[in-house]
Amino acid sequence: MSPKQQRGEVTVEQVLDTAMRIYASSGEAGLTLGALTKASKVSSGSIYHHFGSLDGVIAALALRSLDQLLHTLATAVSEAANARSGIQAAVLAYLDFAKNHPEAARIMHSVTADRESMTRAGPLRESQEARLSPIALWIRAHQESGELADLSAPVIESLAMGPVVAVVRRWLTVGDIDLEDAARTLPEHIWRSVSRP
Numbered sequence: 001m002s003p004k005q006q007r008g009e010v011t012v013e014q015v016l017d018t019a020m021r022i023y024a025s026s027g028e029a030g031l032t033l034g035a036l037t038k039a040s041k042v043s044s045g046s047i048y049h050h051f052g053s054l055d056g057v058i059a060a061l062a063l064r065s066l067d068q069l070l071h072t073l074a075t076a077v078s079e080a081a082n083a084r085s086g087i088q089a090a091v092l093a094y095l096d097f098a099k100n101h102p103e104a105a106r107i108m109h110s111v112t113a114d115r116e117s118m119t120r121a122g123p124l125r126e127s128q129e130a131r132l133s134p135i136a137l138w139i140r141a142h143q144e145s146g147e148l149a150d151l152s153a154p155v156i157e158s159l160a161m162g163p164v165v166a167v168v169r170r171w172l173t174v175g176d177i178d179l180e181d182a183a184r185t186l187p188e189h190i191w192r193s194v195s196r197p
Contacts, residue, residue, distance in 0.1 A: 012050050015040050016064060019057050024103040028110060031058070055112050062113035063124065065104035069097050070131035077138045083147035086138065087194060088187035091164055095183050098168045109169050149196050159193045 018040035022031045033054050037044050051057045076093040080086030098105040107113060117124055125132070139156050142148040148156060163186060171177045 008050065011042055011046060012060075015042050015047055015050065015057060016061055018042075019061055020103060020107070023058075023061070023107055028058070028107075028112065055116060058107065058110065058112045059116035059120075062108045062110065062116070063127070065101070065108040066128065067131060068101075068104065069094065069108070070128060070135075072097055074131060074134045074138075077135060083142035083145070084191050084195065086142070087160055087191045090160060091187040091190055092183055094161065094164045094168065095179050095186070098171065099179050102172070105168055106172050109165070109172060143196075146196055149194055151194075156194055160190055163190055 015036065019031060019036055022035050022039060026035070031054070033044055033047065036042075036047065036054070036057065040047075047054075047057065051060055072093045073090050076089035077086040080089050135157070136153045139148060139153045143150060143156075151159075167177055167179075167182050167186065171179055171182075
């Protein structure tokens with residue numbers, strides 16, 4: 001890697017770290033270009049060069065958080081003894097991630113991140129392939145063993161993670177869900193939805 005590329009990577013991380021601090025303290029409304037340039041000491045031109053826009057910064061933050069979450073989920077299922085404990089571990093890992101990293105969860109589930117991910121779904125999925133591959137292989141192995149329902153991997157992922165995403169979103173926005181209660185009840189209900197009858 002050339003010195004210029006190294007400086008670029010350092011700048012990107014500096015902007016993202018600063019943006020997350022601003023987001024954590026002031027929310028998305030407080031994450032303005034002016035606040036970001038002032039706090040990061042990075043010029044607006046450099047921010048636009050690396051991210052394209054302020055929404056691009058938010059999308060990059062969301063992608064970084066998603067990368068951390070996918071690593072956590074892949075570790076959870078790979079360490080499980082069987083499909084049931086793997087699905088339950090993944091559900092609990094997601095809930096723990098949200099509880100322990102609420103700012104990362106909030107930005108990952110933000111309207112801006114949703115809009116960006118809908119616009120660039122294909123490239124984003126490809127960029128996460130290294131993290132998603134072990135999960136897809138784990139699903140396939142447990143379908144072959146007869147533990148998981150004979151559905152496509154995307155459907156299994158949706159059935160397993162869809163309810164967790166909904167619970168986390170509601171916890172972040174409305175606040176009328178207790179994550180501890182969800183952790184006690186959700187894993188078994190989700191397991192029933194993806195297990196082979």
